[in-house]
Amino acid sequence: MSDKWTPRIVVFQCQYCLYSEADQKWMDTQLPPHIKLIQVPCTGRISPLFVLNAIQGGTDGILISGCQPEKCHYKEGNLGARRQLDAFRRFLTYLGLEEGRIRFAWIDVSERGRIQQELAGLEKTIQAMGPITRLATRAIPVGEKR
Amino acid sequence: MNSLTLAIRQEAARLLEEKIVDVVIGFEAGTLPLKAQPAFITRKEEAEKLVFNGFCQNNLAAYLTRFPKEKRLGIICRGCESRAVRALVIEHQHDRDKLYLIGVPCTGIIDWRKIERRVGENTLQAREEGDEVIVTTRDGEHRFRRADVLHDSCARCLHPNPVGADIVLGDPLPEGDPERAWAPVLEFEALPPEERYAYFVQETGRCIRCYACREACPMCYCTECFVDHTAPRWTESMITPGGTQAWHIVRAFHQAGRCVSCGACERACPMDIKMTYLVDKLSYDMMQQYGFEVGASDEKQPPFAAFTLDDRNRFVR
Numbered sequence: 001m002s003d004k005w006t007p008r009i010v011v012f013q014c015q016y017c018l019y020s021e022a023d024q025k026w027m028d029t030q031l032p033p034h035i036k037l038i039q040v041p042c043t044g045r046i047s048p049l050f051v052l053n054a055i056q057g058g059t060d061g062i063l064i065s066g067c068q069p070e071k072c073h074y075k076e077g078n079l080g081a082r083r084q085l086d087a088f089r090r091f092l093t094y095l096g097l098e099e100g101r102i103r104f105a106w107i108d109v110s111e112r113g114r115i116q117q118e119l120a121g122l123e124k125t126i127q128a129m130g131p132i133t134r135l136a137t138r139a140i141p142v143g144e145k146r
Numbered sequence: 147m148n149s150l151t152l153a154i155r156q157e158a159a160r161l162l163e164e165k166i167v168d169v170v171i172g173f174e175a176g177t178l179p180l181k182a183q184p185a186f187i188t189r190k191e192e193a194e195k196l197v198f199n200g201f202c203q204n205n206l207a208a209y210l211t212r213f214p215k216e217k218r219l220g221i222i223c224r225g226c227e228s229r230a231v232r233a234l235v236i237e238h239q240h241d242r243d244k245l246y247l248i249g250v251p252c253t254g255i256i257d258w259r260k261i262e263r264r265v266g267e268n269t270l271q272a273r274e275e276g277d278e279v280i281v282t283t284r285d286g287e288h289r290f291r292r293a294d295v296l297h298d299s300c301a302r303c304l305h306p307n308p309v310g311a312d313i314v315l316g317d318p319l320p321e322g323d324p325e326r327a328w329a330p331v332l333e334f335e336a337l338p339p340e341e342r343y344a345y346f347v348q349e350t351g352r353c354i355r356c357y358a359c360r361e362a363c364p365m366c367y368c369t370e371c372f373v374d375h376t377a378p379r380w381t382e383s384m385i386t387p388g389g390t391q392a393w394h395i396v397r398a399f400h401q402a403g404r405c406v407s408c409g410a411c412e413r414a415c416p417m418d419i420k421m422t423y424l425v426d427k428l429s430y431d432m433m434q435q436y437g438f439e440v441g442a443s444d445e446k447q448p449p450f451a452a453f454t455l456d457d458r459n460r461f462v463r
């Protein structure tokens with residue numbers, strides 16, 4: 001593996017979870033090109049199928065960012081999502097996927113800059129793991145043009 | 147004929163005669179030995195067709211959703227079937243008062259594949275005698291201990307006794323051993339990740355996408371299955387390695403907190419593909435995480451439907 005490998009990262013972000021305008025602006029305009037932002041109306045909209053699709057497509061790391069439990073714009077959309085997505089990650093881990101490839105961040109109003117920290121943390125984990133191999137049935141091998 | 151068959155016939159005839167139900171769902175002898183087939187009895191004279199033995203492979207609760215809700219159904223329910231009916235009633239698939247459950251404590255289903263592998267021959271005749279299964283082939287009679295030829299799911303069954311039945315025929319049985327029930331999940335989990343993935347790839351690689359597993363499952367009743375849903379296609383579902391892996395992952399995941407561990411999916415598979423290690427893992431997690439077991443209560447919602455703010459401190463990362 002060359003040191004120049006950059007992981008492919010997907011962020012599923014609830015549109016309400018970044019109360020800090022600066023953070024949202026950064027997400028909307030400054031994200032580095034290897035990070036893909038998928039904004040959803042609520043964490044509750046993130047079907048495990050989306051996560052699976054990203055993994056199979058060769059995403060090296062996934063960040064799922066949502067609101068703190070009691071702060072959901074739709075009252076309890078994130079509660080259902082948390083249960084499902086947590087169980088789904090356990091299930092994929094059971095099938096051999098490295099647990100660290102899927103990371104959750106439940107962000108509170110006051111936590112300015114947390115999203116950047118989470119992304120950096122995820123990237124560090126993924127760099128240590130290397131490119132995704134298991135379950136990535138549609139991945140384009142590293143080194144080939146994307 | 148065993149005494150249980152007799153008792154079932156009598157009860158079915160009574161239910162139809164007294165117009166308590168419109169149809170009794172049970173089993174009749176199939177065209178092949180070792181395989182009984184589902185029967186739908188609507189006239190009391192037909193109750194004579196019913197049989198009950200270890201060759202009854204299907205989960206009869208799978209037929210509950212195929213009848214209109216106005217129909218009053220009588221269903222022969224072993225442990226797993228009664229739990230599936232409970233889960234389906236909680237999911238509003240039928241009104242409980244339109245159901246009459248004929249409970250039967252279950253000594254387990256005989257795995258015809260285990261028998262055929264051992265005799266290496268076509269089975270001409272098969273019968274049960276107490277704790278034994280007696281199989282006739284061209285070269286004569288073979289005797290097996292029931293316990294040796296049970297289907298894997300039945301060998302590790304936790305709750306063989308029906309829950310919430312209207313009548314129970316036969317004597318209650320001892321409950322199953324949890325250690326035995328969860329051993330396969332824990333053993334699989336203890337393997338290195340690459341071996342677990344390799345096993346998954348190997349099993350899914352043989353799948354011919356016939357969906358018999360889905361049709362056999364009492365909890366797979368969606369009018370349109372995700373796998374047939376092509377616009378938009380939320381996840382790959384084509385006949386490719388990835389599509390088939392996704393099929394196995396998502397089918398199993400849809401059973402989280404709903405699967406009754408009957409093993410009907412595995413028994414239905416023409417390719418003998420293992421898949422209960424997937425759903426059992428999810429059941430195990432639902433138990434560990436939320437203390438939830440399907441069929442344990444007749445009102446508790448499954449974990450994905452019953453989230454609460456008490457989850458606040460879970461899943462911190």
Ligand code: SF4
Nearest residue numbers: 363405406408409411
């Ligand atoms: S997934 Fe398989 S074991 Fe679970 S309820 Fe459906 S048929 Fe039974």
Ligand code: SF4
Nearest residue numbers: 366368371372397400
């Ligand atoms: S696999 Fe999922 S979508 Fe398909 S019938 Fe079963 S529960 Fe429904």
Ligand code: SF4
Nearest residue numbers: 353354356357359415
């Ligand atoms: S029954 Fe077996 S072969 Fe058919 S779709 Fe299910 S796993 Fe695949």
